[in-house]
Amino acid sequence: MIADLGPIDSATIQTQVYQRLREALFNGALLPGDSVTIRALATRLGTSPMPVREALQRLVAEKALIQLPNRTFRVTPFTTEMFIELMRVRMTVEGMAAAEAARRFSSRVERRLAQHNAAMIRAIERGQADAVMRANRRFHFELYQAADMPQLLDIINGLWLRAGPYLMNAHRSLDDPTIFFRSGVLFHERIMAACAARSPKRAARAIAGDIWHSARFFRRNVGKINAPYPPEREPRTSTAVTSEEGGHHESVR
Amino acid sequence: MIADLGPIDSATIQTQVYQRLREALFNGALLPGDSVTIRALATRLGTSPMPVREALQRLVAEKALIQLPNRTFRVTPFTTEMFIELMRVRMTVEGMAAAEAARRFSSRVERRLAQHNAAMIRAIERGQADAVMRANRRFHFELYQAADMPQLLDIINGLWLRAGPYLMNAHRSLDDPTIFFRSGVLFHERIMAACAARSPKRAARAIAGDIWHSARFFRRNVGKINAPYPPEREPRTSTAVTSEEGGHHESVR
DNA sequence: TCTCGAAAATTGTGATCACAGATCACGATT
């Protein structure tokens, strides 16, 4: 009955592994098609294979990774069609969250949204693409969180996790990411205006517009982002890169 | 390069365990709040704890189970608020699927939908509640599958998995489930009409109506379905029922 | 130079064991 504050509760190892992989996917540190192996990760993280196994299984459940007939793990690669489907789902799901956020809009989240967007503008001016993407993410989730629908937020998290390896790498394929980033800022302003006007429909439309607009930029580059093609065999498939393999990219750290 | 058909590919044990638990949840064989333990399940299924561990972790990832601070597993219990949120999410997500299905509607799925609905009517007349729920499920997923959006279908599967323990048990709390079942049939006819008319908006509205209507029946009974309340302690919580405990219900078989 | 095949290395899966934390059962103490 003591008010024991400080529930430090440092998570289990498998949770830590899971969160690091999740962050790596969110940030685009892992490319679609990259293979991930249990032992290699365990060695790199200094644990036994067990926690890694469970973390990978969880990511498979969230469709962030796939398990080939091979049983080997890979960052889920998308075809253009799948990417478009994902963006369509995002438009309606995140549109719903935006609509609800507009209903519950408060000056507090209004202020924070403005801050995130300002940070995004600053990052654009400084040419810090990573910071831009980070600010963009914060803006969106600040909004979605304001909807106060935990289960909906979970779904959105899953969508971003799957889209991360693409969205966070796609801007590198653009000649001038700046103009792309700036249009994002404009959409964000539209979203804030809709929320300030307490208009759910406008907010949903604005979010959908933001998503669709960015999708237009990326659609053509979906293929370019994928890791070197894995050959498609029969009962199982493809090679497994294990760990280093040439300073490629798969940096789980 | 041989066209080896018959990919019987009897899955791994963990997959089998997962699917059985999934089915148990879908059918409402497990009540919200029921506790599930690794060793008990492993013993009952005649395997080692390993496959069960991974299956449970996966279900946790899908929010079908929760892990208390205790680390013990429980079938996710819902508050009324959470249940309503879930139903709202279902309305827009499944509404989207219905809309897309309406666009792609074919006489083939029209025929099959009619069959499922007919089966539902027959089951109602015979008073076979379980068969009613089964036919209802087939009807919905026949429709959603027709949308041809695999990722959206995955999300819907997750929603049903979480709702299963409630929806599949709630009709038992009704005085006369028949009138509830029959209204479902009417909504289904509305849905089919909308699809036949190739009207995405009407299809989405009809699905949302179906979901909301059923939610109204269940809302009051959310609390009644939950398994006996687990006491909420501090760092972790509640007892673990392990296995039999008095012929209660948790039949994973 | 290319093709084929067998050994070697790598992969995920499953079983078993050890362990820390939590819960429960039971008995001594007040």
Added chain:
DNA sequence: AATCGTGATCTGTGATCACAATTTTCGAGA
């Protein structure tokens, strides 16, 4: 009779080992 403490039991977590399937490597044969 009620309360508290102590040991027994149960829980999930992590480590280690064994194994079958697969992939890769590499050398023999054409």
